[in-house]
Amino acid sequence: MTAVVPPAPPARLCPSLAAVYRAQLSRARGARIPLLFVATFQSIGIMVLMRGVVDGGDGDEARAVVAGSAVLVVAFVALNLLAQYFGQLRATGGLDHYATLPVPAAAVALGTAAAYASFTVPGVVVTAVCGALLYQLPMGGLWVLLAVVPLAGAALAGLGAALGLLAPRPELATLCGQLGMSAALLLGVLPEARLPEPVRWLRDLLPSTYGVDALATALEPGPDWGSVAADLAVCAGVGVAALALATWAYRRAALR
Amino acid sequence: MASSIARPWPGLAAPEHTPDGTASAPAAFTVRGLTKTYPARRLKRSRTAAEPAAPASDRITLDVARGEIFGLLGPNGAGKTTLVKQLTGLLRPDSGAITLLGHDLVRHPRRAARLLAYLGQESTALDELTVALAAETTARLRGLDAGAARRERDAVIEELGLGPIASRPLKRLSGGERRLACVAAALTGSRPVLVLDEPTAGMDPVARRAVWAAVDRRRALDGTTVVLVTHNVIEAETVLDRVAVLDAGRVIACDTPDGLKALVGTEVRLDLVWRGEPPLAVREIAALRHLAAVAGRRWTLRLPPDRARAVVAAVTQGPAFAALDDFTLATPSLEDVYLALGGRGEGLVRS
Incomplete structure (x- = not known):
């Protein structure tokens, strides 16, 4: 036997999660800003279009359009772009970089997902404020975005990461991300009452739905905070499950 | 064996030898009978089973001593990267054993990340980061605390002369600069073993020298072992202590560069470049025709x-000389060794 050299200690979860988060966030400066603009303008454009058929003021339809458009920004960035990023990273062998570092799988998956969720904050706030102005909705409940963005962000980013990491080809990751975003658009922006029964079931399965419902309730003149809390609790539960799935998917993709 | 193995790795117990005596110094890597075959691609709508693919690693056995700069040389497709991915715990071999600094890597592939630093061919994970942040983040993910990671970042940027481009994102750099930034990230966290897959690809001579100086410094100070993948013959001859020549997944020779050259005996290489058609009317030239490898x-x-x-005497006079554009006479290179050993590919780089 040869003499055994003791291995260096592995990186701990929290510092490495922070390092991944910081590195990913720094990418926003260059590459991400144009896409964040696209995400925001897409949502504002949808609200302007829908303003032609939906009346402003207090009404379920106006609230659904604004809440759906705001959460759509999260779906665009956290689900669609993250699925593309991980799909690309996996296809080009970029995951080898992380796989040969002694870093916990959760740190890479969660740090990246958290960064992508953070990218969405300005766009969601701008969209929600513009929407509230456009549809004459009360803005008193918008503070609930502080909970909606991280929880819907966790759920959608977890799902996006898992799609990107599990898709056998990067094109499929992109396709899944786009489809997920389209689902969030169609099922989030249209008022639930107008949807046929089977489509409503589909809507209930989409993680972003509970974020949309929480925000829509918060935009009411006298919000039912119990219902908001219940929606956010579902969102949190789905978020935990999605992030666990993302971590498992990362481990599967990176550490063969 | 390398002359600079004298300094033992800190924390090393009494040096021992492998049972079969293949290593005369404590081994960094011990590889035995390593075999890896990628699954054959299934053909759609085909009833016949796809033919099994040729192994990408075929019963590879080799030892890398601690403190050695060990090269893997071979053309594209020879199986260098597949071997390296198994040495770094990224790929599980079908059979065979790998020991890294006394640890069984086949059973514990994740230990590789705590013992070695790997520089792969792709930089996509770092592309959008600045050079400084790429080095610092990599150091953090090797377990260094924030202060130590920043110090290592500054030191390696200084060492490799990356200061002027430290705040630029990797993807805005030239290929060679980007590669150098990836080397900087790989050098953080002071690992006892470095596995570098074509580290100097695309670099200018100044950057190359900076990389080899940094590698030499680590070997002199810490006894760092380096496993280096290259298809650059000149680089292999100048920086490597020993080299394994790979062809079609097999190690076809393993020795010092000089030892390998001695294998081809005293033959020399003569290159003749004609202005146009070779002067086959000259009897000496016509006699050489069947001995020559012709490329244009x-x-x-x-x-x-x-x-x-x-x-040379024949071609430097008379009609042969009139037809001759240029000629070079050279002692054997590792490329000659490769061809003499039966290497089939022609992908080695000479520049």
Whole structure:
């Protein structure tokens, strides 16, 4: 036997999660800003279009359009772009970089997902404020975005990461991300009452739905905070499950 | 064996030898009978089973001593990267054993990340980061605390002369600069073993020298072991202590560069470049025709020295000289070794 050299200690979860988060966030400066603009303008454009058929003021339809458009920004960035990023990273062998570092799988998956969720904050706030102005909705409940963005962000980013990491080809990751975003658009922006029964079931399965419902309730003149809390609790539960799935998917993709 | 193994790795117990005595110094890597075959691609709508693919690693056995700069040389597709991915715990072999600094890597592939630093061919994970942040983040993910990671970042940026481009994102750099930034990230966290897959690809001579100086410094100070993948013959001859020549997944030779060159004996290489058609009317030239490897207007001949001298005399006079554009006479290179050993590919780089 040869003499055994003791291995260096592995990186701990929290510092490495922070390092991944910081590195990913720094990418926003260059590459991400144009896409964040696209995400925001897409949502504002949808609200302007829908303003032609939906009346402003207090009404379920106006609230659904604004809440759906705001959460759509999260779906665009956290689900669609993250699925593309991980799909690309996996296809080009970029995951080898992380796989040969002694870093916990959760740190890479969660740090990246958290960064992508953070990218969405300005766009969601701008969209929600513009929407509230456009549809004459009360803005008193918008503070609930502080909970909606991280929880819907966790759920959608977890799902996006898992799609990107599990898709056998990067094109499929992109396709899944786009489809997920389209689902969030169609099922989030249209008022639930107008949807046929089977489509409503589909809507209930989409993680972003509970974020949309929480925000829509918060935009009411006298919000039912119990219902908001219940929606956010579902969102949190789905978020935990999605992030666990993302971590498992990362481990599967990176550490063969 | 490398002369600079004298300094033992800190924390090393009494040096021991492998049972079969293949290593004369404590081993960094011990590889035995390593075999890896990628699954054959299934053909759609085909009833016949796809033919099993040729193994990408075929019963590879080799030892890398601690403190050694060990090269893996071979053309594209020879199985260098597949071997390296198994050495770094990224790929599980079908059979065989890998020991890294006394640890069984086949059973515990994740230990590799705590013992070695790996520089892969792809930089996509770092592309959008600045050079400084790429180095610092990599150091953090190797377990260094924030202060130590920043110090290592500054030191390696200084060492490799990356200061002027430290705040630029990798993807805005030239290929060579980007590669150098990835080397900087790989050098953080002071690992006892570095596995570098074509580290100097695309670099200018200044950057190359900076990389080899940094590698040498780590070997002199810490006894760092380096496993280096290259298909650059000149680089292999100048920086490597020992080299394993790979062809079609097999190690076809493993020795010092000089030892390998001695294998091809005293033959020298004579390159003749003709202006146009070779002067086959000259009897000496016509006689050489069947000995030459022809590539366009270039004839490459491998001859005993006295025969080569006679050919040079023949081609530097009369009608042969009039038809001759250029000629070079060279002692054997590792490329000659590779071809003499039966290497089939022709993908080695000479520049």
